[in-house]
Amino acid sequence: MRERYARSGLAHILSISGLHVGFLAAWLALLLRKLGLRPSHRPIASGVLLLGYLWLLGFPAPALRATAMLVVDDVARLRQRVAAPRGVIALSALVVLLIDPLALHSVGAWLSVSAIAAVIWAGRATAASHWGVRALAPAAAATLLTAPITAFAFGTVAPIGVLANLIAIPLGAIVVPGLVIALAVSWVVPGLAALLAAGSGLGLALLDLTAQGAAAVPGGHVIMVPGWGAAGVWLAVAVVAWWLWNTPRRPWLIAARVAFVTTVFVATTLRDVVTLDACRCLTVSFLDVGQGDAAVLRTPNGRWIVIDGGPRIPGSDAGRRVVxxxxxxxxAGRVALVVATHGDADHLGGIPAVVETFQPELVLEPGEPLGRPLYLEFLAAVEGSGARWHAARAGDRVELDGVLLEVLSPDSVWMTLPLDVNEHGVVVRVTFGATRLLFQADAGLPVEGHLAGRVGQVELLKVGHHGSLTATSDAWLGELRPREAVISVGARNNYGHPAPEVLGRLRRWGSEIFRTDQAGTITFTTDGQRTHVDVRHHD
Known part of the structure; x- marks a missing residue:
């Protein structure tokens, strides 16, 4: 659900935002008027109720900002003063910082202030325009002004939200107050609460239907790598939009500026475009996910395989952030196969996000019942996606478009041994034409000894356990003799990976070493005979 609402530009509907406070304030104003409360008393009553709502929520920055703006506006009306929008926004931001100085580091606070500033500006700038422009302008302005922030923090921007919000916001204006009122009266009039909850449930279903439709629109959601680069791109888009908006209303000048922007966009965007099907190749991308593993394979016919999803730690999910x-x-529209090599968080952490988003056809994993919360979440995601699940065992084979994946370990007997979870991980050999690759996951010396003499030479080795001393023995390298060795490892990690001894052994056996902490995402391409490795920071 979170992914669906993010892709549709409606994530703010799910979060505790200033929009929710606005919904409640509007309904409170109407209710207090119907109750006959004097105009001078209405702001006080509304303010007290909203403060109670904030207290229940824990005073989140977006809701606090909205409440502060409403209070300032009410005070100005009572004193018959004109409240300048810029002053109201600035004062509300100051109130938020005085109450919670850490809000300065909150993405939600920045988004809240930026969005309301854009909405107010758009409303004033288009006051004399056609009704269609007035309807679209606030959402468009808010999307453009918040785009650099969401691109920097999350790597996502959803332009489709400009249209989706035209439906979602009116629905939210009914659903949110309905749920709050249902909760408030549930202790007093249970029957009325049930009726209100049922009506709100219908509204929620319509809201979710809107999110599904918007999320399915091609090109409606743009994903980039989070950071300054993504923020810079969208800041440039916002600056260009401002430039075009302020173009003097002469048709020839508007056309000239639009043509100039289009030319720059095409020249910079299509300059390095190369068709993926120029080579009937297998492409393997070892993603830079930090201290963890994640690899993505694209078959010659464009089907996708994911082997591990990278780490997940509090505040960072490599699956959602990178994969x-x-x-x-x-x-990629769907993933054909997901291989979760084992249950450690640096490999499994990002898999639930991948499974939820791409609904794979088949999921392979060791099938070792770990009982860890992350593993249980992974199983729930697999079940929810409708994917077929299989406990991988030696001898299992999956073939996609001429690409053969063979499970070498574990076998059923090996799984009964009291070994570390790393040694029970799925070891996969990938074969395309005359080219073979080995994905060792975190399997160490015990597995290497167990598989001795049964693997053969490979073109590329994904080095076991991030280059730890617990794997990659001389005997193992003597059998594999890999020309390329990829080490997926985090920069300046606390484990000392990769070990200097392992690097030395790889060099002695003539392997060219590629590290994600040094090269970023590493892409290996083969047509089954020839191979090429690309180590540019292209992702």
Missing amino acids: VPFLRRHG
């Missing part, structure tokens, strides 16, 4: 955006940017 899903990578797949989206490269046009």
